[in-house]
Amino acid sequence: MQDFLKHLVQLQQTDAAILEKRRFIDRVPLRINEVDEPLRIAKAELEKIRQKAAAAAKKKKDKETALAETQEKITKMKNRASDLKTNKEYQAHLKEIENSEKEIVNIEEQILQVMDEIDSAEKEMAEREKGVRAEEAKIQEFKRVLDTDVAKLELELAALKEGRTKIVSELEPDIYNTYLALLKRGNGMAVVRAENEICHGCDMNIPPQLFVEIRKNTDLIQCPQCYRILYYEEDTAGNS
Numbered sequence: 411m412q413d414f415l416k417h418l419v420q421l422q423q424t425d426a427a428i429l430e431k432r433r434f435i436d437r438v439p440l441r442i443n444e445v446d447e448p449l450r451i452a453k454a455e456l457e458k459i460r461q462k463a464a465a466a467a468k469k470k471k472d473k474e475t476a477l478a479e480t481q482e483k484i485t486k487m488k489n490r491a492s493d494l495k496t497n498k499e500y501q502a503h504l505k506e507i508e509n510s511e512k513e514i515v516n517i518e519e520q521i522l523q524v525m526d527e528i529d530s531a532e533k534e535m536a537e538r539e540k541g542v543r544a545e546e547a548k549i550q551e552f553k554r555v556l557d558t559d560v561a562k563l564e565l566e567l568a569a570l571k572e573g574r575t576k577i578v579s580e581l582e583p584d585i586y587n588t589y590l591a592l593l594k595r596g597n598g599m600a601v602v603r604a605e606n607e608i609c610h611g612c613d614m615n616i617p618p619q620l621f622v623e624i625r626k627n628t629d630l631i632q633c634p635q636c637y638r639i640l641y642y643e644e645d646t647a648g649n650s
């Protein structure tokens with residue numbers, strides 16, 4: 411195989427490796443975003459239960475205020491007993507105290523109920539907090555692994571780029587420019603194998619006469635269909 415063709419094949423392999431590693435690195439934010447989703451949901455659920463607990467706490471406070479006010483009212487009524495003149499007045503007075511005492515029982519029941527609400531909200535909150543922490547730990551671990559992978563890829567990329575510069579320096583500028591143009595139009599594939607009279611870039615048949623020329627690996631030959639540069643893998647056995 412001619413040197414320029416060898417270099418083109420190496421360049422193509424290098425660029426394919428660079429592209430693959432870059433794609434992995436470029437996808438990292440997207441993958442983190444996907445992994446973040448359950449955490450966002452867990453946090454939203456925790457916030458909901460937190461608000462529920464806060465609303466219940468406020469309700470409890472309101473009920474306690476109402477309880478204190480009713481108790482004060484009863485004390486005042488009891489102090490007024492000596493002012494009462496008639497039996498009728500006295501009966502009405504007793505009735506009023508009785509009603510307020512019923513009210514007290516009622517409020518106390520409501521407070522117990524709201525305390526149950528607070529209790530279960532707090533239990534649920536603790537569960538949800540555990541869930542959030544678990545999701546956070548999962549993401550941390552995922553990011554840690556990704557960071558390690560990316561750091562490794564960056565090192566590999568640097569080495570590949572260094573190798574690429576060396577290969578490019580061996581190529582004629584004209585050939586390199588042709589390669590670059592084909593790389594762009596060929597979706598990252600500019601140099602492809604020809605095998606069994608088929609172009610591995612576009613899978614189209616190569617005319618037998620042209621394939622004979624390609625097998626020599628001496629000239630720059632492009633596929634008549636996709637224009638990619640073709641070469642013949644000399645080690646491969648059993649070709650036509």
Ligand SMILES: [Zn+2]
Pocket residue numbers: 609610611612613614633634635636637638
């Ligand atoms: Zn082709």
